Amino acid sequence: MACFSFITYASxxxxxxxxxxxxxxxxxxxxxxxxxAEAAPLIQHLSLKLNPQFFSPKSPFLAYQGTHExxxxxxxxxxxxxxxxxxxxxxxxxxxxxxxxxxxxKLDAQExxxxxxxxxxxxxxxxxxxxxxxxxxxLTTAVANHDRRIPIPGFTGYGIGKVNSTSVEKLAxxxxxxxxxxxxxxxxxxHDVDHLHMGENEASVKDMEIAAIxxxxxxxxxxxxxxxVVTDIVDGDRATQEEFMENLGTAAKSLQEALPKVIEYxxxxxxxxx
Amino acid sequence: MACFSFITYASxxxxxxxxxxxxxxxxxxxxxxxxxAEAAPLIQHLSLKLNPQFFSPKSPFLAYQGTHExxxxxxxxxxxxxxxxxxxxxxxxxxxxxxxxxxxxKLDAQExxxxxxxxxxxxxxxxxxxxxxxxxxxLTTAVANHDRRIPIPGFTGYGIGKVNSTSVEKLAxxxxxxxxxxxxxxxxxxHDVDHLHMGENEASVKDMEIAAIxxxxxxxxxxxxxxxVVTDIVDGDRATQEEFMENLGTAAKSLQEALPKVIEYxxxxxxxxx
Numbered sequence: 370m371a372c373f374s375f376i377t378y379a380s381x382x383x384x385x386x387x388x389x390x391x392x393x394x395x396x397x398x399x400x401x402x403x404x405x406a407e408a409a410p411l412i413q414h415l416s417l418k419l420n421p422q423f424f425s426p427k428s429p430f431l432a433y434q435g436t437h438e439x440x441x442x443x444x445x446x447x448x449x450x451x452x453x454x455x456x457x458x459x460x461x462x463x464x465x466x467x468x469x470x471x472x473x474x475k476l477d478a479q480e481x482x483x484x485x486x487x488x489x490x491x492x493x494x495x496x497x498x499x500x501x502x503x504x505x506x507x508l509t510t511a512v513a514n515h516d517r518r519i520p521i522p523g524f525t526g527y528g529i530g531k532v533n534s535t536s537v538e539k540l541a542x543x544x545x546x547x548x549x550x551x552x553x554x555x556x557x558x559x560h561d562v563d564h565l566h567m568g569e570n571e572a573s574v575k576d577m578e579i580a581a582i583x584x585x586x587x588x589x590x591x592x593x594x595x596x597x598v599v600t601d602i603v604d605g606d607r608a609t610q611e612e613f614m615e616n617l618g619t620a621a622k623s624l625q626e627a628l629p630k631v632i633e634y635x636x637x638x639x640x641x642x643x
Numbered sequence: 644m645a646c647f648s649f650i651t652y653a654s655x656x657x658x659x660x661x662x663x664x665x666x667x668x669x670x671x672x673x674x675x676x677x678x679x680a681e682a683a684p685l686i687q688h689l690s691l692k693l694n695p696q697f698f699s700p701k702s703p704f705l706a707y708q709g710t711h712e713x714x715x716x717x718x719x720x721x722x723x724x725x726x727x728x729x730x731x732x733x734x735x736x737x738x739x740x741x742x743x744x745x746x747x748x749k750l751d752a753q754e755x756x757x758x759x760x761x762x763x764x765x766x767x768x769x770x771x772x773x774x775x776x777x778x779x780x781x782l783t784t785a786v787a788n789h790d791r792r793i794p795i796p797g798f799t800g801y802g803i804g805k806v807n808s809t810s811v812e813k814l815a816x817x818x819x820x821x822x823x824x825x826x827x828x829x830x831x832x833x834h835d836v837d838h839l840h841m842g843e844n845e846a847s848v849k850d851m852e853i854a855a856i857x858x859x860x861x862x863x864x865x866x867x868x869x870x871x872v873v874t875d876i877v878d879g880d881r882a883t884q885e886e887f888m889e890n891l892g893t894a895a896k897s898l899q900e901a902l903p904k905v906i907e908y909x910x911x912x913x914x915x916x917x
Binding site: 429516518523528529558587 | 736737740741747751788790793797800829861882887
């Protein structure tokens with residue numbers, strides 16, 4: 370009987386400390402990155418390995434996995450376009466939402482790989498009116514869409530689709546990042562109507578994926594935030610595509626520096642410490 | 644030995660006739676419909692039953708299944724928005740692409756349910772310059788996006804994302820439908836830049852889902868086409884949302900009449916006969 374009690378206490382203790390470990394420290398983190406070139410430095414830095422069995426061969430997506438300190442890391446990218454035969458990276462909301470959904474579905478199926486944080490990392494446009502400059506690193510406070518205009522009662526809010534990010538104020542201080550809303554649309558450029566809606570979203574930065582990624586995260590109750598590096602100024606005088614191509618190198622370098630610091634900071638800490 | 648030969652011939656014959664049956668007649672058809680109200684008459688007409696195990700409870704999507712003549716039918720809808728708390732139908736490209744991908748992934752996993760045709764049915768805007776009138780039924784010849792502008796070499800074609808539909812000319816004659824390109828965007832309305840790109844796509848009709856659905860179908864090598872009923876005139880004088888609300892009843896009736904005829908026609912026939 371004494372022995373039985375001992376076993377019971379031991380297993381309760383073990384179970385509690387397991388729950389505590391799960392609740393307090395990040396142990397399974399996904400980093401969703403649209404373009405292969407944006408992801409390559411992180412994959413190399415952390416010596417992550419391609420897992421060709423992770424996604425179905427029907428999908429174009431790629432997953433790289435490895436461990437860092439106490440963390441299991443999965444970097445997912447959207448792969449290349451074979452459907453339209455262009456061979457370019459599958460940018461935009463549709464592949465991003467799908468890759469995120471499939472990754473979370475797979476990892477959440479087992480308790481030991483269940484994802485407790487997803488970071489969407491990549492380049493973005495910045496609004497100088499909100500203090501953004503080329504090369505700046507932004508962490509998101511919220512995300513929303515600016516190109517889903519549905520002027521029917523109820524549908525308007527769905528179209529905008531605003532979602533709050535996990536609070537990461539301490540992390541922003543730690544890596545000297547700015548904080549702000551990221552607004553998402555499927556176009557690299559922006560016209561007058563887009564500018565109106567980006568303004569209404571109170572955006573500091575603009576990308577082509579994060580609102581879709583956040584939607585898939587919300588379906589899985591997975592905490593999420595974005596780490597975005599500014600390649601071009603949306604409310605500036607120059608065409609986005611010119612500036613984007615010119616500053617991609619600088620921004621990629623900022624991303625390359627910031628991302629490992631973020632992983633480092635997160636892997637030893639709980640949500641409350643971000 | 645004679646017996647062995649007999650068995651061998653019989654099994655070859657059986658296998659060939661099985662392949663022939665698969666190749667010649669549709670036996671597993673998916674109908675993807677964004678809004679619940681658009682799907683309800685078909686579900687009722689064919690006495691399809693909700694299959695609550697079809698999609699993961701993490702997703703908002705719904706699947707209704709049943710048989711019609713020699714066909715296994717699965718009607719999928721995008722469900723209601725719980726993420727943003729609006730409760731409206733999950734319209735637009737992201738839920739449509741995801742629901743389609745997940746349905747094809749599930750059904751294609753088993754040879755006997757492998758999908759050999761997907762139909763995207765729903766309402767659309769019509770271009771009077773291309774001969775479209777309120778209540779018209781259109782079958783798609785191709786689909787493309789008009790709100791994914793990425794002016795970087797290679798990415799432009801990916802953004803437009805044109806995909807040809809399965810040829811359905813005979814079917815169009817049979818049900819008195821018009822044929823044309825459907826252009827997709829995440830907004831119900833359309834501004835000048837959208838009009839420019841819809842024109843470049845040579846669109847007869849405009850919707851909010853089909854190019855995304857076609858992308859998921861292409862990933863699974865599933866033949867697909869759209870059946871679209873016109874609720875409003877895109878190049879007319881009136882605001883889309885006004886006309887849409889006013890004509891939804893008429894268009895829903897056209898859809899309600901056309902869709903069972905299409906199912907009826909398809910289920911006894913091969914791709915070549917469409």
